[in-house]
Amino acid sequence: xxxxxxxxxxxxxxxxxxxxxxxxxxxxxxxxxxxxxxxxxxxxxxxxxxxxxxxxxxxxxxxxxxxxxxxxxxxxxxxxxxxxxxxxxxxxxxxxxxxxxxxxxxxxxxxxxxxxxxxxxxxxxxxxxxxxxxxxxxxxxxxxxxxxxxxxxxxxxxxxxxxxxxxxxxxxxxxxxxxxxxxxxxxxxxxxxxxxxxxxxxxxxxxxxxxxxxxxxxxxxxxxxxxxxxxxxxxxxxxxxxxxxxxxxxxxxxxxxxxxxxxxxxxxxxxxxxxxxxxxxxxxxxxxxxxxxxxxxxxxxxxxxxxxxxxxxxxxxxxxxxxxxxxxxxxxxxxxxxxxxxxxxxxxxxxxxxxxxxxxxxxxxxxxxxxxxxxxxxxxxxxxxxxxxxxxxxxxxxxxxxxxxxxxxxxxxxxxxxxxxxxxxxxxxxxxxxxxxxxxxxxxxxxxxxxxxxxxxxxxxxxxxxxxxxxxxxxxxxxxxxxxxxxxxxxxxxxxxxxxxxxxxxxxxxxxxxxxxxxxxxxxxxxxxxxxxxxxxxxxxxxxxxxxxxxxxxxxxxxxxxxxxxxxxxxxxxxxxxxxxxxxxxxxxxxxxxxxxxxxxxxxxxxxxxxxxxxxxxxxxxxxxxxxxxxxxxxxxxxxxxxxxxxxxxxxxxxxxxxxxxxxxxxxxxxxxxxxxxxxxxxxxxxxxxxxxxxxxxxxxxxxxxxxxxxxxxxxxxxxxxxxxxxxxxxxxxxxxxxxxxxxxxxxxxxxxxxxxxxxxxxxxxxxxxxxxxxxxxxx
Numbered sequence: 001x002x003x004x005x006x007x008x009x010x011x012x013x014x015x016x017x018x019x020x021x022x023x024x025x026x027x028x029x030x031x032x033x034x035x036x037x038x039x040x041x042x043x044x045x046x047x048x049x050x051x052x053x054x055x056x057x058x059x060x061x062x063x064x065x066x067x068x069x070x071x072x073x074x075x076x077x078x079x080x081x082x083x084x085x086x087x088x089x090x091x092x093x094x095x096x097x098x099x100x101x102x103x104x105x106x107x108x109x110x111x112x113x114x115x116x117x118x119x120x121x122x123x124x125x126x127x128x129x130x131x132x133x134x135x136x137x138x139x140x141x142x143x144x145x146x147x148x149x150x151x152x153x154x155x156x157x158x159x160x161x162x163x164x165x166x167x168x169x170x171x172x173x174x175x176x177x178x179x180x181x182x183x184x185x186x187x188x189x190x191x192x193x194x195x196x197x198x199x200x201x202x203x204x205x206x207x208x209x210x211x212x213x214x215x216x217x218x219x220x221x222x223x224x225x226x227x228x229x230x231x232x233x234x235x236x237x238x239x240x241x242x243x244x245x246x247x248x249x250x251x252x253x254x255x256x257x258x259x260x261x262x263x264x265x266x267x268x269x270x271x272x273x274x275x276x277x278x279x280x281x282x283x284x285x286x287x288x289x290x291x292x293x294x295x296x297x298x299x300x301x302x303x304x305x306x307x308x309x310x311x312x313x314x315x316x317x318x319x320x321x322x323x324x325x326x327x328x329x330x331x332x333x334x335x336x337x338x339x340x341x342x343x344x345x346x347x348x349x350x351x352x353x354x355x356x357x358x359x360x361x362x363x364x365x366x367x368x369x370x371x372x373x374x375x376x377x378x379x380x381x382x383x384x385x386x387x388x389x390x391x392x393x394x395x396x397x398x399x400x401x402x403x404x405x406x407x408x409x410x411x412x413x414x415x416x417x418x419x420x421x422x423x424x425x426x427x428x429x430x431x432x433x434x435x436x437x438x439x440x441x442x443x444x445x446x447x448x449x450x451x452x453x454x455x456x457x458x459x460x461x462x463x464x465x466x467x468x469x470x471x472x473x474x475x476x477x478x479x480x481x482x483x484x485x486x487x488x489x490x491x492x493x494x495x496x497x498x499x500x501x502x503x504x505x506x507x508x509x510x511x512x513x514x515x516x517x518x519x520x521x522x523x524x525x526x527x528x529x530x531x532x533x534x535x536x537x538x539x540x541x542x543x544x545x546x547x548x549x550x551x552x553x554x555x556x557x558x559x560x561x562x563x564x565x566x567x568x569x570x571x572x573x574x575x576x577x578x579x580x581x582x583x584x585x586x587x588x589x590x591x592x593x594x595x596x597x598x599x600x601x602x603x604x605x606x607x608x609x610x611x612x613x614x615x616x617x618x619x620x621x622x623x624x625x626x627x628x629x630x631x632x633x634x635x636x637x638x639x640x641x642x643x644x645x646x647x648x649x650x651x652x653x654x655x656x657x658x659x660x661x662x663x664x665x666x667x668x669x670x671x672x673x674x675x676x677x678x679x680x681x682x683x684x685x686x687x688x689x690x691x692x693x694x695x696x697x698x699x700x701x702x703x704x705x706x707x708x709x710x711x712x713x714x715x716x717x718x719x720x721x722x723x724x725x726x727x728x729x730x731x732x733x734x735x736x737x738x739x740x741x742x743x744x745x746x747x748x749x750x751x752x753x754x755x756x757x758x759x760x761x762x763x764x765x766x767x768x769x770x771x772x773x774x775x776x777x778x779x780x
Contacts, residue, residue, distance in 0.1 A: 006065060010033050013063075014031050014032060016128050016129075017050070018031060020132060026132055026133075027139065028052060028060055028135075029051055030051040031051065033049075034046030034047065037079055037152075038152065038159065039152060040152070041078050044075055044079050046064060046083070046088075047062075047065045049063075049083065059085050060135050060139035061087050061139060062089070063089045063090075063131070064076055065092070066091075073099070076088050081150040082152045082156050083156070085142075085144065086144055087100055087101060087135065094112055094114070095109060095112060096112060098134055107138070108134055110127055110130070146267060147270070149266060151274045151281060154278045155281035158278070159285055161259045162196070164255055165251070165256070166191055168249055168251040168252055169195065169246075169248065169252045171187075172252075173190055173191055174187045174735045175732035175735055177190075178731060178735035178741050179741065181741070182741035182742070183740055183741070184739050191246075193323075196323075198224055198256060199325070200239060200326075201239050201328075202224060202259065202263075203268075203279070204239065205231070206260075207332060207335075211260065215257075215260075217253045217256075218253060220248070220253050221247050222247075228241075234341075235328050235331060238324040238328040239324065239325070242324075276333055276336035283309070283329055284309065303358060303361065304318075304319040304320070304352075304363075305318065305322075306321045306361065306408070307322055311333060315342060316340040317342070317343050318340075319342070319343055319352065320345050321345075321346045321348065321363075323347065348404075350378075350407060352411065354410075355411050358412075358413060359413075359417065360419070361408065361417070361420075363404075363408060364420075365401035365404050365405055365421070367401050368400070368423070369400050370396070370397060370400070371400050379403045382407060383403070383410065386409075386410025386411050392406055394406075398431075401423065402431055402434075405435070406434075406438065409439075409443060416462045417460075417462075418458075420458045420460070421451070421455060422457075424450070424453070424497070424543075427493045429542060429543045432489075432491070432493070433489075435490065439460070442464065443462050444463055446461060447470065448470065448473065450475075450498065453498075467482070467483070469482075472497065474496055491559075494541050495507065495541045495542070498541045499541060502597075506596065511594055512538075512559040512560065513562070514559050523563065523566040523567065525567055525570035528569040528572060528582075529560065529561065529565075529590075531582060531583050531586055532587055533587050534587070534596075542558065568593055569589060572589055618738055618739070620738075620747055623737050626733075627733050627751055628754065628755075631729070636726075636757070637722045638699060639692075639699055639715070640704065640719075644706065644715065650708055652704040652706050654703060655682070655703035656676070656680065656682075658676070658678065658680075660676060661758075662674045662697040663675055663694065667687075671683055672685075672687060688709060689712050691769075692712055692715070692716045694758075695766070720766055723757065723763050724763075726757070727748070727763075731744070734748045734751075
């Protein structure tokens with residue numbers, strides 16, 4: 001069946017199953033389309049799963065809709081092992097069959113109605129009910145004992161907990177840390193690190209039997225952090241609380257509590273081989289980088305592994321850099337496998353003891369974040385030590401991976417082999433020129449391979465060998481001497497790796513050249529060439545776009561056609577044409593002059609980049625109405641009326657309600673002068689009363705305020721605390737729904753201004769003055 005029919009049929013079955021469950025006649029608690037499961041056949045997705053307890057990853061059976069009558073039974077069996085069930089159903093076009101997973105034998109079989117009548121739908125619903133009744137019995141009779149559950153099931157149990165907790169914790173962080181986490185991606189990254197760290201803590205504490213059985217969900221996160229101090233020192237160093245570590249939200253804490261109970265029930269570490277396979281699978285499923293090395297490559301020599309997906313089996317001299325939680329899991333894996341732990345383990349490249357004594361260094365440097373000033377200054381100092389006699393000045397915008405690359409190249413031992421997986425920016429623009437200057441006279445590249453549009457692998461030796469032949473694996477394989485590649489420069493290499501054969505032919509035949517004569521640079525045709533599709537593609541290869549060429553000096557690294565071609569372009573009659581027509585005319589002329597086909601040279605990467613859809617736009621008007629409706633439902637506080645109900649008939653005084661609001665225009669020696677829009681002045685000798693009058697004048701109530709100073713103080717502080725809560729509510733909802741912090745802040749201010757409340761800057765000043773935040777906490 002096609003995708004649309006498949007989706008509608010699945011939804012209809014879910015609806016029928018939910019209705020049947022609601023009648024209370026089924027042990028299942030939920031039925032939904034399955035999520036992706038990790039199996040020996042890769043990720044597989046069951047079409048329908050019957051859950052007994054989804055949070056604990058306990059299923060009672062599942063359904064697949066095969067393309068053929070029998071379907072792929074091996075894949076279905078793998079899904080059964082991943083879900084921890086022994087029975088599954090295949091719902092084909094003609095039959096519905098229940099299979100036993102272990103023996104792949106049929107248990108029950110129904111023929112599906114083939115005619116299309118009014119009663120067909122009822123028959124399908126009745127078949128689903130029969131299937132659920134059969135699964136109810138089989139789930140009990142064929143329940144898989146804990147010791148027989150596969151490591152695939154246990155790994156998917158941990159991964160499912162992570163996947164369910166990630167969106168809830170991300171939203172929680174966006175609500176509570178909006179000023180630090182400016183975007184959705186930033187909040188998701190912090191949430192992901194927290195969850196993987198929590199899983200590592202939980203597994204290590206279970207292995208060392210440090211978690212008490214009666215721990216409650218609300219205390220689990222604190223216990224995972226605190227009890228990590230009782231682990232061996234090497235593990236505590238990996239799992240200790242990081243600076244400003246976020247807490248698990250309530251929902252995530254409950255999910256992790258279910259995970260703890262389930263793993264404890266299964267007794268995961270009674271079978272060390274199965275437990276090791278679980279840890280190994282978790283490390284492979286959530287790697288910090290794509291796999292770039294094979295096991296054979298790793299066994300070729302002792303290695304220093306930097307953010308690698310592999311774990312050598314027997315290397316007591318291993319030097320390893322990875323994320324702290326992954327280092328802890330790798331330590332546990334080696335413990336279970338009885339492998340040596342290695343020589344040195346660090347959570348960042350700059351903690352490696354220099355010099356790096358290793359025959360082989362395998363690294364994947366991928367961190368695109370920009371370091372804060374404190375890290376940047378420290379790393380610059382370490383680069384001076386790694387490269388004595390050389391001055392390496394990196395711009396403030398330099399990403400972390402560039403610092404790591406420079407440091408690794410500097411501390412690598414002589415004659416060592418380095419295999420580095422890097423962003424393609426390593427040979428583009430500023431980074432490429434800096435890298436080539438470091439390599440010249442110190443290291444020699446032996447092979448460069450473009451693994452994807454964004455990743456390349458450099459293999460180099462820490463020695464100076466100008467005659468070394470470099471293998472370049474781009475769109476076509478090339479070979480040339482290292483000193484020749486150095487003379488060509490990083491711009492030539494960036495284009496060579498990514499360009500098509502036809503475009504490379506233009507460069508080889510010097511129809512496009514990096515030699516820019518002064519006459520060429522001043523040519524009128526250069527401006528027209530700048531508008532061409534060919535120039536846009538070349539600039540993309542060099543790490544920019546057409547706009548960057550216009551902003552930069554025209555003598556940049558972009559290869560240009562000959563002066564004759566530029567002169568021919570300058571003679572084109574482009575007056576009166578719009579931008580699209582001008583570009584089409586220029587492209588046609590370049591095709592004629594260079595004997596190329598521009599369409600054939602078009603860059604798929606630039607096409608994909610242009611076609612990438614923008615982030616889905618949030619309907620801010622609907623969001624604003626939703627938040628205001630929520631506030632109206634709860635009710636806005638009316639000051640001072642709502643706050644005087646707690647006091648029995650307090651004596652009050654009336655203040656003028658004409659030409660509001662009242663503003664405090666002067667404060668001197670405990671006397672406050674207020675003035676309204678008619679310049680009528682009012683002098684008050686108590687600060688709480690003065691500020692209460694100012695706050696109340698923005699409402700719609702009569703200005704009746706208590707004479708008792710203590711009562712006035714209490715209601716003012718309580719009102720400010722309530723205003724703070726309303727502001728926090730608006731801010732949390734905006735930050736949870738909008739992709740950027742700046743947009744959320746603007747909408748928060750807009751919504752506040754639309755409410756009949758005092759201006760926020762006034763409220764904020766009063767909160768700071770009276771410290772009502774502490775009072776609010778005491779009230780809660």
